[in-house]
Amino acid sequence: MAQRYVRIQNQEGQVYYGLLQLSLNVQVLDAPPWLQGQPTDLTLKPENYQILAPCAPSKIVAVGKNYADHAAEMGTPVPSEPLIFLKPPTSIIPSEREIRYPPQSQRVDYEGELALVIGDYAFECTPKVAQTKIWGYTIANDVTARDLQKRDGQWTRAKGFDTFCPLGPWIVRELNPGARLQTFVNDNANPVQSACIDQMVFSPDVLVSYISQVMTLLPGDLVLTGTPEGVSPLHPGDRVRVEIEGIGRLENTVAPR
Numbered sequence: 001m002a003q004r005y006v007r008i009q010n011q012e013g014q015v016y017y018g019l020l021q022l023s024l025n026v027q028v029l030d031a032p033p034w035l036q037g038q039p040t041d042l043t044l045k046p047e048n049y050q051i052l053a054p055c056a057p058s059k060i061v062a063v064g065k066n067y068a069d070h071a072a073e074m075g076t077p078v079p080s081e082p083l084i085f086l087k088p089p090t091s092i093i094p095s096e097r098e099i100r101y102p103p104q105s106q107r108v109d110y111e112g113e114l115a116l117v118i119g120d121y122a123f124e125c126t127p128k129v130a131q132t133k134i135w136g137y138t139i140a141n142d143v144t145a146r147d148l149q150k151r152d153g154q155w156t157r158a159k160g161f162d163t164f165c166p167l168g169p170w171i172v173r174e175l176n177p178g179a180r181l182q183t184f185v186n187d188n189a190n191p192v193q194s195a196c197i198d199q200m201v202f203s204p205d206v207l208v209s210y211i212s213q214v215m216t217l218l219p220g221d222l223v224l225t226g227t228p229e230g231v232s233p234l235h236p237g238d239r240v241r242v243e244i245e246g247i248g249r250l251e252n253t254v255a256p257r
């Protein structure tokens, strides 16, 4: 199994980056791994830590309509260049934390997505250089209040609620370009979303290059690469699971209203 990089909190509230071992013990690093964090002598047992989202970005840059079949289901053409927007870092929650259903919305959708973790300052990069700035990969759910997205025109409110960015549970460094992304709701064995990540319209290196022409990406920042076809509403009490082959599964429940 690929090395899994986690971020955890101990019982005293101290936050660490670490390596998740098969025993589920975490070997603590002395800094974030993309800032050359090295293993320390400290190892925490599963009963002594809580898993957090695997990074703490300065910003989350997300991409809309980056799978042709999803653009079609939204009734819109594929954009001629990447369509980017921001989600606030305060929207992030780890796997197993509840998604809050906001009282302002009557329709909250899941969007299973591959997330890129940036490892180095990226400004005005070519796609080739941008590829070297991608430190690793994790799983995101770009939760969206669809009714507010349509009503506002702007996406900030619809995409920005606290808990609207489940992330994790960990980061891996390598990913098969043909890895499959699937989303499941409740106990249904059939996925509601299923696509290979190489079906993206704009690939990860092109996305990071494009964003870097606009804003500097910092170590630990996140790029959400868009969702495939099959978005639909979640309801209070639903359980939603996003899986990506070679990474793992991100699982969250929608809190009762």
Ligand code: MG
Pocket (backbone or CB within 6 Å): 062, 063, 064, 111, 113, 142, 226, 227
């Ligand atoms: Mg999305």
